[in-house]
Amino acid sequence: MTQATKISEDANIEVSAATAKRNVMVLVMAQAILGAQMPMIFILGGLAGQSLASNICFATLPISMIILANMLAATPVSHFMQTHGRRAGFILGASFGAMGGAVAAYGLYLASFPVFLAGSFLTGVYMSAHGFYRFAAADNVSEEFRPKAISYVMAGGLAAAVIGPQLVKLTSEAMVVPFLGTYLAVIVINLVGSGLFFFLDIPKPPVPSVDAPKGRSRWELITTPRIAVAVIGSMVSYALMNLVMTSTPLAVVGCGYEQADAADIVTAHVLAMYVPSFFTGHLIARFGIEKIVAIGLFILAAAGVVALQGVELSNFYIALVLLGVGWNFGFIGSTTMLASAYEPHERGRMQGLNDLIVFGGVTIASLASGGLMNCSGGSAQDGWTSVNLAMAPFLMLAGGALIWLVLRPSDD
Numbered sequence: 001m002t003q004a005t006k007i008s009e010d011a012n013i014e015v016s017a018a019t020a021k022r023n024v025m026v027l028v029m030a031q032a033i034l035g036a037q038m039p040m041i042f043i044l045g046g047l048a049g050q051s052l053a054s055n056i057c058f059a060t061l062p063i064s065m066i067i068l069a070n071m072l073a074a075t076p077v078s079h080f081m082q083t084h085g086r087r088a089g090f091i092l093g094a095s096f097g098a099m100g101g102a103v104a105a106y107g108l109y110l111a112s113f114p115v116f117l118a119g120s121f122l123t124g125v126y127m128s129a130h131g132f133y134r135f136a137a138a139d140n141v142s143e144e145f146r147p148k149a150i151s152y153v154m155a156g157g158l159a160a161a162v163i164g165p166q167l168v169k170l171t172s173e174a175m176v177v178p179f180l181g182t183y184l185a186v187i188v189i190n191l192v193g194s195g196l197f198f199f200l201d202i203p204k205p206p207v208p209s210v211d212a213p214k215g216r217s218r219w220e221l222i223t224t225p226r227i228a229v230a231v232i233g234s235m236v237s238y239a240l241m242n243l244v245m246t247s248t249p250l251a252v253v254g255c256g257y258e259q260a261d262a263a264d265i266v267t268a269h270v271l272a273m274y275v276p277s278f279f280t281g282h283l284i285a286r287f288g289i290e291k292i293v294a295i296g297l298f299i300l301a302a303a304g305v306v307a308l309q310g311v312e313l314s315n316f317y318i319a320l321v322l323l324g325v326g327w328n329f330g331f332i333g334s335t336t337m338l339a340s341a342y343e344p345h346e347r348g349r350m351q352g353l354n355d356l357i358v359f360g361g362v363t364i365a366s367l368a369s370g371g372l373m374n375c376s377g378g379s380a381q382d383g384w385t386s387v388n389l390a391m392a393p394f395l396m397l398a399g400g401a402l403i404w405l406v407l408r409p410s411d412d
């Protein structure tokens with residue numbers, strides 16, 4: 001085999017280095033274009049829910065429905081990709097994104113909270129497929145390049161961080177019905193973005209022979225120490241990021257600032273989520289996965305401390321930037337740890353199980369976010385304080401698990 005050829009360690013299929021690099025580039029562009037809908041929905045989902053729900057404690061329920069669908073779809077979407085390939089799975093996800101935007105727009109037109117929730121649920125299937133971009137980046141690259149490939153794809157979110165919030169500013173009040181224009185824009189994003197996947201060339205996993213290794217069961221996988229800690233790290237990093245980010249627009253507007261301020265703060269947050277991706281992979285390669293995950297958890301804790309110091313705009317900006325950087329280190333580090341802990345024939349089973357658990361935790365965080373923000377005190381500041389205090393026990397869980405992994409004998 002020449003230097004221009006590499007072996008996919010995940011699927012045991014020989015692919016050219018040029019094809020592997022093109023796949024990463026397509027996934028970067030998909031993250032940038034299709035990923036723009038996520039900050040759009042997270043900026044407006046709670047505000048739209050607040051305007052439609054009969055009880056403000058359910059304001060963030062639309063976002064919770066997205067996360068719930070993401071969790072429920074993780075295993076079926078993973079199985080679909082294992083059977084039909086990444087391209088088909090990603091196109092299917094974008095189709096659900098377009099349908100979700102259409103149904104949510106119809107719900108806004110009718111002023112119907114249940115219809116809006118149905119649209120949010122469909123969007124969650126797109127989000128589930130979106131989550132597999134990072135795994136697809138690792139399908140056809142070497143062990144050494146894997147953390148960098150994952151980081152580059154995650155870095156595509158940098159453009160999404162700019163595009164999404166700016167589209168919110170342009171479209172949220174563009175029609176008589178508030179927010180309707182934004183959800184119509186979501187439909188266009190999915191229809192345009194899905195065309196990228198026709199340039200993706202990741203071979204379908206081979207059909208296993210009768211005597212092919214079956215791999216570990218789901219229980220055996222999740223009780224493997226390194227896998228368990230990787231899943232906990234991913235879940236805590238993502239859940240806490242979602243807990244705080246979901247409440248941020250409500251807190252900013254509730255503390256007397258403008259919707260545009262909320263959009264700018266979310267922009268800064270999403271930029272902070274993805275800018276570090278340009279060097280996170282290099283840091284992992286140089287210092288090790290465990291150290292980067294630990295730094296991520298520490299930065300998440302610092303975000304909570306800053307948020308508890310007050311509700312000036314500067315507090316919101318600094319806290320949300322730290323939240324984004326902490327998520328990046330914690331989530332990418334944990335994803336890299338997981339990607340190196342299972343065998344190729346265990347890929348579909350483990351990736352689906354991982355996202356089921358991770359987004360189960362994120363669903364709970366999202367559901368809790370609205371209740372903590374709107375129903376745990378007499379003011380928006382009280383609610384914001386409750387949201388940030390809720391981070392502490394989960395950070396201790398993830399930190400304790402990481403310390404346990406580092407200190408235990410290395411026998412697996």
